[in-house]
Amino acid sequence: MTDQIRVLLIDDDQEDFFLISDMLAEAENTRFKLAWVKTYEAGLEAICKEEHDVYLLDYFIGAHNGLGILKKAVEGGCKAPVIFLTAHGNYEIDLEAMEAGASDYLAKGEFTVPILERSIRYSIESKRIEEELKEHRSNLEELVRERTIQHAEARADAERRAREAEGRQAILEALLEHIPVGIVLVNSPSLQVQALSRYAVDMVGLAGREQKRSQPLTDLDLSVADLWPDSSGLLKPIKDAALRGKIASDQEHAVKVRCEENIPVLVSAGPIRDSLGNVTGAVAAWRDISELKRIQEELRIARDNLELRVQQRTQELAETLMELRESREELKLLASQLLRAQEDERKRIAREIHDSIGSSLSAVKFCVENAAARLTENPEVRESFMTLSRAMEQAIDEARRIMTDLRPSLLDDFGIIATIGWFCRGFECIYTDIPVEKDIRLEESQVPENLKIIIFRIIQEAMNNSAKHSRARKVSLGLSFEDGCIALRVSDDGVGFDRAAAASKGQGAKFGLTSMRERAELSGGEFEIESIRKIGTTISVRWKK
Incomplete structure (x- = not known):
């Protein structure tokens, strides 16, 4: 080996350190780097750091036993080999050290440089092989576990598929048995019947009444030619689906039922394909629509009768609506005439008050004041006349107020624009904390005479x-002329009100809303009111000129 091997000696005898150091230095094939700790605690700490390739561990370290360090190192997952050293060879100690996890056991004074070198190299290699075997075993166990899970999943999937197949078969049999629709499944290209619904069995008359429920519905030894003649309307969509891959949807055909008359049926058919898209068969379904046809005919007759009755009733309603419109126009005309008559009467009464009562009161007031001026010698009588004069003045003012309420003469003398200005000035004099913003954008000539009093009211x-x-x-x-219409708008920034709540409490009449709406609509105007709580109220009226 050419790499440097890091060796840690855990021994409380310094002479052993010098001896081991010299022996490792004499090794010919391997370079060693030796470190030394002499206490139990330092040795355990150094092993836990895992900074060395091999550990030389003395059996006796002070008052401690080296086996304690070895066991703790193994428990801590130490991967480097540990070679046990002892001053006296002992089989039991050797066995105990090897069982505890030591890689080798050397007796001090009995090993040479080659033996020590070989023991270190073999221990490292043995430890490496052991770790590789552990890893391979772990990988093998994981692979076995995965394969076991895969096999279990595959088996469970196969069992699930089998149960699903059984369930689908049961569903198919239930559908064929109970659904009130004719169903047939055929092979391609032989057109052999694979399955037939109970409804279809009964329709074609394959079984008698006593054999009705014993007749099988699948794996039938029949072809479509055994069920229907070539002239049957069912054959074409079935053959087109099984032999040509065509789809038929809600086609109406006639089918003979148990040698009886043909009945109308609604047929749908489509091909059955394999995973490659090849046609392997076909399925067709049909249902008797005789009752549907009968109901459709009844509905058609009923619809024709209903349309006739609707036309008659529509004509009656149109005539009634025309009469109502005429009556409404008559009522509207009468109401308009009534308002006009009311205003004319007010105008007449106001003129009568002005010409008779007003003039008389003014004359009486003049005479009383004239008489009071001559009574200089009797102050008490003169004061009584002056009090009477002031009362007459109040009566004249009240007469003027009544005349103004009945019909402001200013409206007839100067027109609506001047009257609006006069009314707003009077309003601001009475309600000094409510200013009025006027926006008049029309000429006096643009307002018809009959609308002036309506606008003022x-x-x-x-x-x-x-x-x-x-x-x-x-x-x-605001009063303006816009797009051929006279537009009136009165708004405030007050508390507003809820129109629905006001109507339910009877406040509509209190606020005069009904009176304003009637005046506007009877004069041909469109009346609108908008009120929002805490924002204000706006009244708008538009008259087309």
Whole structure:
């Protein structure tokens, strides 16, 4: 050997170290590097590090026995060989050391340089071979275990496949026995029947009533020619599938049943192929559709009758709808006329109040004030006249308010735009903490006369609702002419409301929503309201001009 062998001597005698060192230095064929520890603990620690190729271990190390180090080294998985050294040869010690795992046993003073060299080399080689054998044995055991598992899995798989095959066979037999469909399996190209369902057996009349359940369904000594004549509609799809690999899906044919009349059946057929794609047979299934045909005919008749009745009812509904539309238009016209009459009556009453009561109150107030001016000598009577004058002034103001509520004269004298401005100024005077933002983008001439009072009433109702119910901080009013339509929009930033909840509680009427909607729709407008909690409410109306 040309490589340097690392040797550790564990011995408490320094002379033995010098002796071993000299002997290893004299070796001719091998180079050694000797290290020495002289205590039990140091030896055990050095062996655990596994930094040497071979260990020379003395039997007695101080008060300890070298066998303790050897056993612990073997238990710790030490792979390097251990050669036992002792001052006196003893068979029992030799045997005990070898059983504990020593590679060799040398008696001090009885071995020479060649013997020591050979013992070290043989021990290393023997240990290497032993480790290789352990590895091979471990690999062999692993291979045996894997093969055993593979064989067990293969056997289990074979048993599973056998059970699955039995299960599939049982399923096939159950299907053939119980499913109410004709099924036939044939070979290719002989067209020999391999299996036939009970339904098919009964249909072709292979067995009498007493033999019905004893007739086998598989491995039949029959061909398709034994079951149906050449003229039978079933033969073509079966032959096409078995001999040409064609697929037939829901083909309608006529089949003779037990020498009776032909019945309509629905047939499907397809080829059976092997792993290479070659056709080895075919399977076909069919079912009696006589009842289906009868039901289809009844449904066709019923559908024709239903369509006729639907046409008649549609005509009746169309006529009724036309009458309802006419009635609705009449009601709408009557309601519009009623609103117009109401506004005309309000206008007349307001004019009467202005011309009669207003004028009379103004005249009485003038006379009272004139009389009070002459009563300079009687202050008490003069003060009574002045109190009466102030009461007359309040009555005149109340009369003016009533006239304005009935019909603002400003609307007839100056138009809708001026009236909106007057109303907004009055609104801001009453509700000083609610500013009004106006956005008027149309001309007075673009608003028809009949819509002016409608627009004013909706604005009046919407803004009063905002002030009374919404706790708004701002009201926005927009009136414009867009795309041939007059658009009105009144919105606030108040608390909003739930329309469904308001309707269920009867608050719709309280808020005047019904009145605004009726005015808008009866005048030909489209009314929309949008309200979101904590965001506000918007009322929009559009009239096509």
